[in-house]
Amino acid sequence: MTNTYTITAFSENHIGLLNRITIIFTRRNVNIHSLTVSESAIRGISKFTIVVIETQEKVEKVVKQIDKLVEVLKAFYHPNEEIVYQEIALYKVPTEALLASNNLESIIRKHNARILEVMPEYTVIEKTGHCEETQELFEILTEFGVRQFTRSGRVAVTRLSEELLTNYLKELDEKELQLVTQLHETSQ
Amino acid sequence: MKITGSQAVLLSLIEEGTEFIFGYPGGAIMPVYDAMMQYQDQIKHILTRHEQGAIHAAQGYARVTGRVGVCMATSGPGATNLITGIADAMIDSTPLVCITGQVGSPLLGTDAFQETDVVGISMPVTKWNYLVTKSEEIPWAIAKAFYIASTGRPGPVLIDIAKDAQFGPLDFHYKKCSYIRSYVPKPTINEEAVSEAAKLINESKKPYILFGQGIVLGNAEEEFKAFVEKSGIPAAWTILGVTALDTNHPLNMGMLGMHGNYSTNILTNDCDTIIAVGMRFDDRVTGDLKRYANQARIIHLEIDSAEINKIKKADVAIHGDVKDTLPMLTKLVEKRDHSAWVAKFRELDKIEKEKVIDLEMYPTKEGITMAEVIRILNEKTKDNVVYVTDVGQHQMFASRYCKRQSRRSFITSGGLGTMGFGLPAAFGAKMGAPEKEVVLIVGDGGLQMTIQELGTIMQSEAAVKIVLLNNKYLGMVRQWQQLFFDSRYSQTYMMNPDFIKLAEAFGIKGKKILDRPNLVGGVEEMLAHSGAYLLEVSIEKEDNVFPMVPTGASVAEVILEPAKK
Numbered sequence: 001m002t003n004t005y006t007i008t009a010f011s012e013n014h015i016g017l018l019n020r021i022t023i024i025f026t027r028r029n030v031n032i033h034s035l036t037v038s039e040s041a042i043r044g045i046s047k048f049t050i051v052v053i054e055t056q057e058k059v060e061k062v063v064k065q066i067d068k069l070v071e072v073l074k075a076f077y078h079p080n081e082e083i084v085y086q087e088i089a090l091y092k093v094p095t096e097a098l099l100a101s102n103n104l105e106s107i108i109r110k111h112n113a114r115i116l117e118v119m120p121e122y123t124v125i126e127k128t129g130h131c132e133e134t135q136e137l138f139e140i141l142t143e144f145g146v147r148q149f150t151r152s153g154r155v156a157v158t159r160l161s162e163e164l165l166t167n168y169l170k171e172l173d174e175k176e177l178q179l180v181t182q183l184h185e186t187s188q
Numbered sequence: 189m190k191i192t193g194s195q196a197v198l199l200s201l202i203e204e205g206t207e208f209i210f211g212y213p214g215g216a217i218m219p220v221y222d223a224m225m226q227y228q229d230q231i232k233h234i235l236t237r238h239e240q241g242a243i244h245a246a247q248g249y250a251r252v253t254g255r256v257g258v259c260m261a262t263s264g265p266g267a268t269n270l271i272t273g274i275a276d277a278m279i280d281s282t283p284l285v286c287i288t289g290q291v292g293s294p295l296l297g298t299d300a301f302q303e304t305d306v307v308g309i310s311m312p313v314t315k316w317n318y319l320v321t322k323s324e325e326i327p328w329a330i331a332k333a334f335y336i337a338s339t340g341r342p343g344p345v346l347i348d349i350a351k352d353a354q355f356g357p358l359d360f361h362y363k364k365c366s367y368i369r370s371y372v373p374k375p376t377i378n379e380e381a382v383s384e385a386a387k388l389i390n391e392s393k394k395p396y397i398l399f400g401q402g403i404v405l406g407n408a409e410e411e412f413k414a415f416v417e418k419s420g421i422p423a424a425w426t427i428l429g430v431t432a433l434d435t436n437h438p439l440n441m442g443m444l445g446m447h448g449n450y451s452t453n454i455l456t457n458d459c460d461t462i463i464a465v466g467m468r469f470d471d472r473v474t475g476d477l478k479r480y481a482n483q484a485r486i487i488h489l490e491i492d493s494a495e496i497n498k499i500k501k502a503d504v505a506i507h508g509d510v511k512d513t514l515p516m517l518t519k520l521v522e523k524r525d526h527s528a529w530v531a532k533f534r535e536l537d538k539i540e541k542e543k544v545i546d547l548e549m550y551p552t553k554e555g556i557t558m559a560e561v562i563r564i565l566n567e568k569t570k571d572n573v574v575y576v577t578d579v580g581q582h583q584m585f586a587s588r589y590c591k592r593q594s595r596r597s598f599i600t601s602g603g604l605g606t607m608g609f610g611l612p613a614a615f616g617a618k619m620g621a622p623e624k625e626v627v628l629i630v631g632d633g634g635l636q637m638t639i640q641e642l643g644t645i646m647q648s649e650a651a652v653k654i655v656l657l658n659n660k661y662l663g664m665v666r667q668w669q670q671l672f673f674d675s676r677y678s679q680t681y682m683m684n685p686d687f688i689k690l691a692e693a694f695g696i697k698g699k700k701i702l703d704r705p706n707l708v709g710g711v712e713e714m715l716a717h718s719g720a721y722l723l724e725v726s727i728e729k730e731d732n733v734f735p736m737v738p739t740g741a742s743v744a745e746v747i748l749e750p751a752k753k
Contacts, residue, residue, distance in 0.1 A: 012370050015319075016307060023312050064494040070316045070336055073370045172369060 004033075005059045006083055006156050009048040009066050009075040010040055010165045017071050021048060024065045030054055034087075034153030042165065045073065051154045074168045078158060085156035089134035090116075091125045091141050092148035098123055101144065111137045122147060190357040193323035194223035197287065197349065200330035202230050203362040206258050208249060208619055209233045209287075210242040214262025215302055217289030219354035234619065234648060237640035239266050241612040243273025244638070247282050248616030251599045252574055252624075254407065256283045256338050257616065263289045264302030267348070268309065272606060274344045275313040279603030280428060281405055283342035285333045286310075293321040293350040306348050315343030323356035327363075335365035340373030341492040342405055375493065377508040377516070385487045385504045386520030388461055394529050395421045396459035396484070398444060398473075401428035401602075402466015402491060402510050409433070409595055411514040412465065420524040422533055424452035426467045427587050428602040435592045441533045445473040446737045447584040450544075451536035453735070453743040456481050458532070464488045466510050469499035470603065479742035489513050543748045544734050549589070555728025556704055558585040558657050564711050565627060565655065566591045573597065573625045576617055578610030578634030581663035584733045586629045597624075608637030611654070615641060618650040625653065625715070632658040632684050642694040645720050652720050654691075655711075659727040660684060667732045671750055672739075691722040698722035 011017055018037065025032050033051040040047035052059060059077050066075040095118060098104050108115065113127040127137050134151055158164065191199070197220050201209065211233060213221040224233055236242040239261040246257030261270050267288040277284045291300040307319045316336045318329050326349065333345040389395055397419075403412045409432055416423050416439050423433060424441045433440050442449035444456070453475075456462075462484045467473070474480045477499065488495075488502035489510050496505045506513045548559035562585055565573075575590045577583040577600040592598050599617055601609040614628035635656055645652055666680040691698040697717055701710040707725065714723040735746045 016311070016317075019308065020311055027312065061494070061498060064496075064498075068492065068494045070368065070371045172372075 002053050002055050004051065004053050004080055005056070005077050006080070006085065006154060007048070007050040007052065007059065007063055007066070007075065007077045008156065009050070010042075010073045011046050011048065011069075012071045012073070013039075013044060013046045014071050017046075017069070018048075020069055020071075021050075021066055024062055025052075028058070028062060030058065030062060036153035036155055038155070040165070042169070045165070049154055049156055074165055076164055078156070083156040083158050085130070085154050086128055087131055087134060087152050087154050088126065088128045089138070089149065089151040091127070091138065091146050092122050093125060093141055093144045093146055095120060095123045097144040107137075107140060111140075113137060189359075191360050192219065192223065193326050193349070193354040193356050193358060194219040195226070196323065196326040196358055196360050197330065197354070198223055198227045198231060199360060200327050200362055201258060202227065203364070204256070204330070204334045206231055206256075209258050209260050210236055210245040210249070210616065211260030212236060212239050212242055212262070212266060214266045214289065216263035216291055216351050217260060217266070217287075217349075217354075218262075219351065220260070220287070220289070220349075233260075234644065236612065237643045238638065239269035240272055240608065241615075241638055241641040241644060243270045243277070243284070243286065244606075244609050244612035245616030245619070245641075245644070246284055246286075247273060247277055247609075248576060248599055248613030249620040250277075250282050250284060250616075251613070252596050252617040253620040254596060255620075256285055256334055258285050258287070260287045261289070262302065263291055263306070264304045266302075267304055267306040270346075271309060271313065272604075274310055274346065276601055276604040276606045276609065277344040278313045278315070280601065281342050281401060282344065283337040284344040285330070285337050286344060286346045288346065288348045289354070290319065290348045290350045292352040294352070296321075296350065306346065310346045313344070314346050317346040317348065320347060320349045320353050323353045323358040326353065326358065327360060331363060331365040332368065335368070336371065340371075374509055374512075375491070375507045377506070377513055379516070381504055381506045382513065382516045383520055385463075385506055386517055388485055388487060388504060389419060389421075389463065389517075390522045392461035392485075394459045395419070395461040395463060395526070396455065397421050397423035397463045397465060398426070398456075398467055399423055399429045399432050399465040400426040400467025401432075402489070403429060403432035404596065406466065406491070406509050406511040408509075408511040408514055411511060411518070413437070415514050415518040415521070418518050418523050419521045420526045421463065422526065422530050424448070426470065426473055426602075427600060429467060430587065430598045431592050431595055435590075439530070441530075442537075443588060445470070446475070447588065447733050447735065448737075449537070449588075450540035450735050450746055450748060451533040453737060453746040454536060455533060457483065457742065457744040459484050461485045461487065464490075464500075464502075465514070466490065468495045474499065475737040475741055475743045475745075479744070481743075489517070540735065540748065548585075551728075553728065555731070556701070556707060556725055557728055557731050558582050559589050561655065561657060561707065561711075561725050561727075562586055562589040562629070564708055565629075568708075568711050568715055569625055569627065572623065573627055574599065574617055574621060576600070576610055576614035576626060576628045578628075578630040579605045579607045580631045580634060581659075581667060581731070581733050582629050582631045582657045584664075588733075607634040610634055611638050612641045612644070614652045614654070615645055615648070615650055618652050619648070626651075627653045627655060629655050629657065631663060632656060632660060632682060632687075633662045635687075636684075639690070642691065642696060646694045646696065650720060651718060653714050654720070654722045655714070656687060656722060656724040657727050658684065658687070658724055659729050659731065661729060663731070664733075670730070670732070687722060687724050696720045696722055698724065700724045700726070702726050
């Protein structure tokens with residue numbers, strides 16, 4: 001049974017890593033629903049957030065392959081229940097059509113959207129929310145004629161109190177310390 | 189004191205203990221080749237006749253020695269000619285460092301002469317790769333390359349060096365790499381999993397060990413033997429695991445998979461516990477996965493976590509290097525005698541011997557069979573033989589019938605099945621183990637794919653013994669055509685050159701054997717000759733490899749002969 005899963009991978013910030021990660025999906029014929037890369041809470045470490053609709057078994061295998069990459073520190077996957085997630089959408093709509101409408105205010109209020117820019121020819125509306133919510137607004141705005149529409153990839157944080165990676169890094173630091181001591185001892 | 193990037197490349201390789209660079213020069217790697225002249229007494233370059241020959245030679249060297257093989261090529265076509273070998277090394281976990289020249293960094297991405305995005309092309313088939321654009325990065329990148337290639341589950345690494353970085357100056361300080369934050373080659377072993385596995389093993393009545401190359405890569409042959417002998421469990425091997433246990437060991441039941449043994453396949457679906465050691469349940473081993481060992485509990489000892497549950501779900505997974513995990517398991521398993529269970533294998537072996545092996549090894553038909561050539565090689569060679577094969581029918585006959593007693597004495601392209609692998613790999617193996625008798629078993633198809641490497645053998649005076657099993661067909665494809673395509677031999681007949689004359693042109697002695705009475709003498713003459721030798725044997729045309737698990741069949745449906753029409 002397929003489900004929506006959010007894969008998060010933490011990595012060193014290196015050229016070409018995005019390519020290495022996407023190859024894993026391509027090779028297994030898995031479609032990437034959305035993909036976002038940004039710096040994580042830990043300095044110098046990038047966080048990939050990748051959404052796929054797949055079976056858990058397949059997701060687990062893909063995550064192991066990502067985890068195996070030399071520059072990836074750790075990769076995880078989560079069903080929607082385990083994370084708080086958000087997307088952002090921008091809609092470019094003709095100003096004239098909006099002005100002619102009576103319920104622009106209620107649309108904006110009801111959907112918690114905001115207006116970023118108003119020009120004589122067009123207005124840019126922004127909404128953050130889950131995919132279904134931004135999609136719903138898109139459908140409502142189609143009556144005004146949406147000239148451009150774009151939605152970002154998903155960003156997500158886990159419902160756990162600490163980043164899973166932080167624990168992992170702590171373990172690593174201890175290991176490194178041991179290793180350094182060992183090397184030090186053998187060199188003496 | 190400042191040195192150039194090219195000097196740094198060679199000094200770094202010397203620091204890593206590299207004996208040989210198998211390579212081919214060209215525009216974008218010329219600075220390194222120029223610097224080579226300065227270090228000739230510390231590192232030897234071997235000029236192959238094609239970059240594919242260079243990388244397969246590096247693979248042969250790595251497989252026979254257990255050390256990192258090094259190969260070098262120029263940018264563009266030089267680099268792309270390495271790709272087949274890189275893919276082969278990736279799937280067979282062979283440690284390699286491949287160094288390629290790249291156009292100068294200001295020209296990157298401009299479609300410059302001989303520019304190819306080799307980092308991009310090799311990405312899916314390398315364990316790691318890196319584009320060096322600054323001279324100062326060279327020692328660091330090479331140190332990292334050796335560390336990644338040789339640790340954990342080994343694999344090929346490619347370092348692409350822009351030409352300006354080869355010229356540029358740097359202060360050279362070499363520090364071997366022993367730690368990368370994001371890379372954990374040796375996982376922490378879960379002791380609970382080990383005791384759980386031991387408990388399962390101690391409870392089982394019909395346990396069965398399936399072993400693979402993980403043991404060889406982990407140098408754990410002794411630890412494995414101790415485990416097998418204490419537990420008394422019958423064991424069978426995947427093609428790359430073959431040298432992990434002496435062929436003559438009483439608990440060595442033989443080969444698994446498509447052309448493996450009869451008993452080893454059938455009883456896979458009869459055992460109650462499988463202990464998979466350093467193997468990955470390749471489809472050539474499992475046959476139809478839906479009907480593969482469903483009755484058995486699976487214990488999987490594996491260093492690469494991505495292999496655990498990839499194909500066959502493990503009831504207990506011991507994630508770790510088998511060098512460490514096997515002794516832990518041996519300690520906890522009870523000493524047992526499974527002779528009644530072993531006897532079941534031996535009963536089935538009798539059927540296979542009668543229906544297949546005897547007829548192949550001691551044929552009564554007129555034509556020479558591949559198996560009888562291998563039987564004679566076994567009889568005439570000593571313990572110090574290393575067999576290298578190409579890909580096809582001869583490879584399966586060699587895997588099934590070559591006797592192997594010593595470590596790293598069988599080299600073959602397993603996962604990728606690369607025709608043309610044999611000749612250069614045999615050459616590389618001979619360079620890595622000059623004290624051993626390296627015997628290449630090769631078909632007429634595969635030999636012609638990299639036949640230019642006879643030139644490398646000539647120039648290096650490497651005493652490789654080449655046994656060419658010539659049936660004038662692409663035999664394995666022809667066998668499948670016979671069995672599954674109604675004997676329609678589409679494009680599998682080959683008109684061949686006079687191989688003996690060809691060898692002679694390369695200064696290599698040779699002899700053609702046309703009939704059985706001359707075979708033993710031919711093998712003896714080849715082995716007695718001090719230099720390289722080509723022994724061509726004319727083989728029966730429609731000689732087929734059996735047993736066989738046909739595609740889509742279950743391992744329990746292994747057949748001993750073609751279906752009667």
